[in-house]
Structures are given as C-alpha cells and as structure tokens.
Amino acid sequence: MSFDHKPFLKTLTGRPGVYCMQDEEGKVIYVGKAKNLKNRVTSYFNKSQTNSPKTMVMVKQIENIEVTVTHTENEALILENNLIKSYKPRYNILFRDDKSYPYLYLSTDHDYPHFRYHRGALKGKGKFFGPYPSAGSVRSTLNVIQKLFLIRSCEDSVFANRSRPCLQYQIKRCTAPCVEAITKEDYQRDIEHAKLFLEGKNEDVIKGLTEPMQKASDALEFEIAARFRDQIRSLRDVQEKQHITTDGGDIDIIACVINANQACIQLVFIRAGLNLGNRNYYPQHIEEQSEADLVKAFISQFYLNENKQQKIPTEILISHDFEDSGLIENIISEKAGKKIKLKTNVRAERAKWLAMAKENAEITLKQKIASNKSQHKRFEALQKLLSFKEPIEHMECFDISHTQGESTVGSCVVFGPDGPVNSKYRLFNIENITKGDDYAAMSQVIRRRYTRLVKENASLPDLIIIDGGKGQIGVAKKELYELQLTHIPILGVAKGPSRKPGLENLILALENKTVDCDSSSPALHLIQHIRDESHRFAITAHRQRRKKTRGRSKLEDIEGIGNKRRQSIIKHFGGIQGVAKAGVDDIAMVSGINKSLAQKVYDVFHNN
Template identity: 50%
Template sequence: MAFDHKNALKDIPPQPGVYRMLDAEGGVLYVGKAKDLKRRVASYFGRALNRRLVVMVSQIADIQVTVTRTEGEALLLENNLIKAHKPRFNVLLRDDKSYPYIRLTASDTFPRLAFYRGPKRGGDKYFGPYPSAWATRETLQLLQKLFPVRQCEDTFYATRTRPCLQYQIKRCTAPCVGFVSPKDYAADVAHSVKFLEGRTNEVIDELGERMEQAAEALEFERAARLRDQIATLRRIQQRQYVSGDGGDLDIVAAAGEGGSVCVQVFFIRAGRNLGNKAFFPQVPDAAGLESVLSAFLAQFYGDKELPPEILVNAEPDEREFLEAAFTEQAGRRVGIKHRLRGDRARWLKMAEDNAELALKSRLGSRAGYARRLEALRDALDLDELPARMECFDISHTGGELTVASCVVFDGDGPRKSDYRRFNIEGITPGDDYAAMEQALTRRYRRVQQGEVPMPDVLFIDGGKGQLGAVGQVLAELGVSGLKLVGVAKGPDRKAGAEQLWLPERPSAIILGADSPALHLVQQIRDEAHRFAITGHRQRRDKARRTSVLEGIPGVGPKRRQNLLKAFGGLRGLARAAPEDIARVDGISDELARRIHDAVSKEST
C-alpha cells in the first residue's frame, strides 16, 4: 500500500523541528531537521529527486515529527537521533571523540600547563581544540623548550623535596622547591599564554627588550639564551602562521570519488594552524557534496566548540539553518562561507587538495584490502567474503595483571569502535588457556544475547592446543556458525612462516610468505597483539601509580598529602613508627597503626 503523503502533511506544523522517515517495519530510514517542517517534508513529494531520494521515498511507510522551539534545539535532537538510529539514508560520521586542549590551571601560585580532554571548568584557561593528542603534546613539548612552565602532575609536584630531571635539562625552573620567584614564573606563564593566543610578536618584542637589557648589564650568557628563544619563536612563526589577522576559524573541504567521500578539517586558532584531520563519513549512494557537508557540519559541531567562521568548499544544504543553529549554540555570530578570495581561497584549496589526496590513498589501500580479503576467503574455503572477523590475544608480565584483547575487522578494515579489552581475574597466573576462556565467555555471552554481532571468522593467537580449548568453550556456550582459525607462529617463530589451524583439518594450512591472505591474517593478529599489550601496560602503569595509602579506609587525598609531606614520600613513611605517624595532622592512633601495618607490608 502506497504511503499517503498528502494525509500525513495535514498534521505536520510549519515550525522548526526534526522529522523521521520510517519503513514498514518501523525502522528509521532518514532523520532530518527543518526550520519549517511542513515545507521541508512536502519537498520530498513535490519535486524531481535524485536516485537516492527516490529509493528512500519509495520505502516510506510513516513520518514522525518532533517540534522544537528553535533551530539550535532541532540540530541537537537530529544529531542525537542519527547517533542512536544510524539511518541508512543519512550521512553518518563516526567521530565520538572530544578534542584535546591545553589547559592552564588558574588557582595555583605556580600554574601548570597540561594536556586536557573533557568538559571545561570555570577559572582555568583552555587553548585549542587540537586535531589529535599528538598535535597537543607536540605543542606542549615545544612550550617546555621555550618557556619552562611546569607540566608535572600536582601529586608529583606537591611531594618534591629536590628538583627533578626536567630542571636539570632546563625544561623547568623548579618552583616545587622554590628555585624561581612567583614574579619570574608569572612572566614565563604570560609568555606561554601570549604564544598560545597567537600574540607571538608581542613575546618576541618583550624578549628583545630583555636581551638588550642583559647585554647592557654584561650578562652575555642570559642574553644568548634570550636570543636563542627569539630565533626559535621566529622559526615557529614561519611554520605555523597562515593568517596575519590572528582570527579563529575552521576550514572544511570535501572530496568525493567512487562512492566514497573524505572531509578534511583544518583548525586555525589565533591565526595559527593547529593541524588537520581527515574524516571518511559513511555516505549513501548519489549524495552530493552539498548534502554531505550539511550533514557533516551538523554532526561534527553538534557537541563541539564553534569558531566564528567556517570556510567550506561547497555551499551546504540549509546553510542559513545551520548558521542560525550554530549562532544559537555558540551564543555569538557563526558564519559559513564558501565564496572566497585571496589568502582564504588558497587555504581552502589547500584543504581540498589534502582531502583528495587522503581519499585517493584510502581508495588505494581499500582496493588492496579487498584483494587480501578475497584471498583469505579462498584460503579458508569460505562461501563468501567475511563481513566481520574477530581476533583475541592475551598479554601479561609473569602472569600478573593479565589483559585479553578482542579486535574487529569488517569489509573496510579495522573497526576500532568495536574493539574491547578484558581485565582477567581469578585465574592461576600465567594460565593463558584460562584467560582465553574467561575472555571468550564474557564476549560471546553478549553475542548470544544479541548485544554484539556474530563474526564470520574468529582468529586465535595460538596453535592446535589453544584452538581445541577455544572450540570447547564455544561449544559450551552454544556458539556455532563461525569459522575458527588458530594462528601459530611456525617452527622458527618468524614472520611469514605462520601456520593456520582449522578444527576440521588434521594438518595446518601453510601459505606463502607473499600471500595476500597471510598478510591480512598477520595484520589482524598483530593488531590484537598491539591492543592487548597496550591495555596490559596501561593496567600495569596504573597499578604502579596507585599508592598503598589509597587502599586504607580513612586516608583521603588530604591526609595522603600530609603524610607524604611529613615523611618525604612512601620510603620515609615506611621507616616511621606508629607514634611518629600519629603526630601528623588528622591521623589518630588507631589510623596510624593501620597505616604503619599497610605500608610496612607493602615495603617487605
């Protein structure tokens, strides 16, 4: 039965809001926003449509709308619904990360510069966003060379009794032990802030005056250091600056080829290029760059800080709606511009060239990946190309703090949003079979409950024995219908000599070292290994950073700080008698005995 759109339009008001196109089973085909819902929805039925929209409209069985007060509310609701339902006819951006900032603490006498990701807190200063953690940390390292403002954790800073290595290599002025006055430290902080705000010329002028004063006072060593700082700043200026007016803006350029799209975003803050990032949204067939950019901007900036200007290489659909929604979201005017001249046109061309280059590289690697996938299908005698593959690996140090990893590959390559780690507990240390059993049980119970898709192929890092144990675990869970493959390293444990074990075969499959199928298996196995090792190291580092004091009831952050200050660290505390511990402010005799017992036990 054809959908009666005329009857449906009668109940749709001419107000801002969000509409949802539903199919006969109630699934969401498409989510859209509009300043005028009635006019926007009617446009799908009263004009010539492209092939993608014709297919979508032919499947509509119902239309639901939600009225909002403003365009900004509609934008936010649309973004949430797209993330929740992932409609097949929407452009889908897989980017749930918050972007990192550099934070300057404001409440300390000696403020700290630090990497930060999360909601902003009042009082502190934030600089960014940066496109990646790498770009943020690179800037922090650069700042530490230029202006020695501390970057250490507050807990480390508070317990110092002598300068650390950063002071020795001239990357810090040791405020923790009073080697720098608050006034001199504040000057370095001010220079750091000006640099991050793009006011580098002011910093250079100030350093130039100080260099001349030092030379006049015959302080030639100090003058030489200031000269080197100025030279470094000028080199950075030449490399990073793209705008002489010091403005904040983002440059967003899209490029399409072969049904795929790359969107390149450059972050310009205070005239400085903080870096760029490429996105490859999932795009329905026949979607133009205008609709791709419109959907990308709505989803990308749905929960992010907006610059005053966004430069784009094609006018997005509903540009005026987006500008109104972004202006409301930011609390100030936000403009989306695409007709540009001069420097800005050149920046946009640069972003467009980068998008095209990244897309060609991705298409080339995707073609190679497709060939490896076809070769794997043939090697494992599968009926069709595997749509989802999982691989498990185990990592530990001497059996301690065991972590299991599960990585997922689909038809396009690694699906990192589906990666999972499992902290293994309650097993005999070093028992990899028991660790694998626990990880598989936890994972495939969720598969059986329908929370996680069933893979076509399951790789296990191990040989015939490991494969048999895994097969038994899956049988007990009632998991069937997947191809189980053990990846053994071979007699010499050399790359290229791997053996593939299948439960139904008495002997291993040995592929040539140049086999595309083997290269894919190695890639999947190595990724599982990397992910497991990373998780184990993080768990181990966290255990090492955790003080024995944190496990003692009644010892909170303040008392821990008092104890460590009083005894100069855990080593001094371990040598102290209960009576000495009880003299510390806030520590009772009973608590002192408990602290003494816990610390003494840990140090033995």
C-alpha cells in the first residue's frame, strides 16, 4: 500500500458523508457512508478494528480516497446507494445497512383509510410511498397532505370510538369522516388526489379539482367552490417550494475554491431530485486568476465540448458570477436545444446545495494541499528559499484579530511535514493593552507562548512566521531576546501594495532582508497556507469571543447580584435599558436590593 493515510486522516472532517476508495488505476473499489467520516475511515487503518481478511486485502489496494460531505447521515445513505449502482465496486458485494428507509403507508382495508408513517418490511394490504430520506421528511409530507386534502390522521382505534369531531376538524385539517360529516365517495376522491400528489402528478390533481370547482360555482355554491379554489392555490404553492426535491428536476452545481494558488472545481449532479454524486477538477496555470475566471473557463470547456455527448440540465447553479455569462448561457442553450439558465443568487434549498458544494470543494482542496507528497516538496522548497542548512520540521505562525480593539484574540497554528497539527493549535485572549495596539498584542502572544514552552521544556519551532511587517517582527524579536531564544529565525509576511495573494513581502528577521519569491513557488504556497490558517483560526475565535461579550449582561459582573436578583431587576425595569436610566433610589426599590447593591448597579452603568 503506497497510500499514506496519516496526513489524509488529519484533514478529514467529522461530519456525515460518503467515501470512495480507489485503486492504482483510479477505479472505485469500495463506497461507504458514515455518520462521522473521520472515525469511520480511520477504523480501516486501525489493526485492532480491522479483523476481516477481505477488508485487509482491500485496504492494501487503496491508492486514494475521495470524500463527499452531506447534510445528514440519511442523505449520505441515499448517495451511497446511488454511487454503488453507478460504480459497482468489487468490495461492495457484502454491503449491509441496519437502517431501513421510512415510507408513507396507505391502508386499503378501511372505508375511510389514512396515511401513516412506516418503517420496516413492506408487508400488509395497502400502498407504500417512498422511500424518504428521513423521518422528518415523512412527517412533513403527512402535514402537507392533511392540509391540502383534509385526510384524517387519527389511529383506527380512535376513529372507531369518536362521537363528535375533534379539534382537527375545527381547524380545517380533517373532514370528520368519524361522524360521517363527509360521504365515502367524496372522501375517496380526496384519497385519490392525495395519491396522485405523492406520485408527483400535481397537474392531474389540479385538473381533478378544477372541474368540481366550476360546477359548484355554476350552481351558486360559492363556499364549496372557494374550498376547491384554496386547494388549487395551496397545491401551486407546494409545487414551487418542493421544486428541487419532488418534481424530478435536473440541476448541475458548480463550486470553485482557490487556496494557496491552487484551485478545485466541484461539479455536483442532481438528477430527478436526487444527489447522484460529484466530481472534482483541478485546473492548472491559475496564477492571477479569480474564482469567477475559473468558473467561466470550466463551463466553456465542459458544456461546449463537441466530443461530449451529454444531457445538459435546464438549470446550472454556479458559486461565482462572471462577465459574458449571458453570452455563454445562450450558446449552451443553442447546443442543448432548450433554454439553459446560469444562476448565482439563489435561495432556500438551492442555496443549501450550492453552499454544500462549496464546502466539499474547500475540504477536498485542503486535503490535496496537505497531501504527503505535495507537503514534502513545499518544505524542501522553503528550506532552499531561506537557505537553511537543516530541514524545517516544525513551524509556528501567529496572527492577531479584533474589531477596533474589541475582543482581541491571538492565534498560534503549528505545521509539521504532514501539514497542520491541529492538536497543538493555541488561542490567546489578549488583556491589559491599549485597544487596537497590534504590536502590544503580538508581544503578549509571543511572550506567553514561549515562556510556557521554555518552562515545560517543550519542542521549539525551527521557524516562526508572523502575519505582519517590520513592526510585528520587531516586538517578536524583543520577546525572544528576553527569553534567550534569538536562535529561532522569524519570517514576516507583509501584504504587498495591492494586497493580492502572491505579491506578499517576505522579511527574514535574522538577516533583516527581504526574500524574493515567485508567486508559483511551492515555498510561497506553504507560507500562504500557514498564514491563512492562522488568520482563519484567529478570526473565528475573535468572532466567538465578541459574540459572547456582546451578549453578556453587565449585571452578571456585579458581586452580590445572582441570577434571581438579576432577573428581578430586569423584570422591574422592563430590560437593561431601563436599568441604565434608573437612579440609585429607583434601583433600591427592587425586592432584595439594598442601597449598597443599588449603588454598585448604578456605578456599573455609569462607569464609576
């Protein structure tokens, strides 16, 4: 087995999804799904958990693993089955899953039948509709059926013992067949309409409702006609809302991500409302190109390729809009012989699909960047660029994040030869500095980080990278001097005049010189990767801290004011704003608050 699983597993997500194992020829040999991708895929490389000889033989043939993240485990299960049907992997013969799909069941041995949730063997007199991806989707469909067609929802035992209509009849969710408020024929008509609705034949349902609506209107029975009219309107609304998942529509989704001068374009296929899987493309020569440029080039090459005989869907969702999109849209429409729409600004379900495609592209690209082969080349290139005699095996990068000095946070990310070492990442909440002073914040982070490492006699980095210019480098050098760690080289990464990736200024502190580096250099890609990771880690922590601080009540910091007293004060004044406007005497009138506590509360809101 030449597949190096350790760096791959480090970058793997813990979300649900599907994984495809490939052999040296790129052929899929196994497809699986997981509630937690990281835990499931890791188990294949854990000898204590891999006892099956067949599994051991399969693992030895793995050359690559591709993963697709999904919203839920049920969605992963459906996608897994679609991929198995498509690829027919040799090691999926013994595929088993303990879970069964939920269905809607309509009994036929009752004068007034009803739909109910069903999971298990498809036995019994009646009709099954499904399968559905989740129990929630079944219950949602049941709710729609009851709202549109007023089908009863009660169990047969309850139905048999009713003497008067229940609340469902009062709120117009049932026609009360239990007390024969509707004839068997009319109820059966509603059941037939519900069946057509579940089979996707909404237009047939609407036609079936239009005729009796017209007859009722002609007979001046306007109340009955209005009920049919409202049913038709509701059906139209449901059609629009469930377009992606229920009408069998075909959609392509294209998402592009650029990271460290590398790119990934993910193409997701939605056919008949089902996610059939995705494919990743890694374009070359992308220097100075934006995501929009790459999406434009991909669409042109993929859909306008004369050698490809393919069915183009009427809708293509793209992560980035681009110039001449209308022109390309018209050319693709002409080739397909139908109107094709390129869409970027989408909502609701389509927005979720587009976001998921982009997230998958980001995860895939991160794994590619962190692959063992690519990573070693980058470390070697960085060593050569900086003229280091010894290999670089341990790097640490620092960044500061705040909003106008509020909730300042410092980050430290650690990289090794296999990429990010997440377990060694550290965050620093910055206190006791002038708001907005990045130099003081960086000084505090460096001091706290390396004071601890020295005390614990822990491993020190071969290179420190600072996201900043000469000012940040200067304070870092000063702190290392105090700790007698001046032998550790510092590399500053300052943004260039245009602040574009690839045009950074690299400053090597030991020699106090600027290092020239080509934008396509693997060494620069590595520097950008660790810098961007440090920035992401810092800004995420900052936003969390800021949200927590802004959502915290000033009353929580007052000694002697517990939860009950705090609630009494807020209730008495109708909110925090009322407390801020109150005087000491007003606050002292609250039950349980004496004059001393009232003064403390007043001082907090008036900065005394």
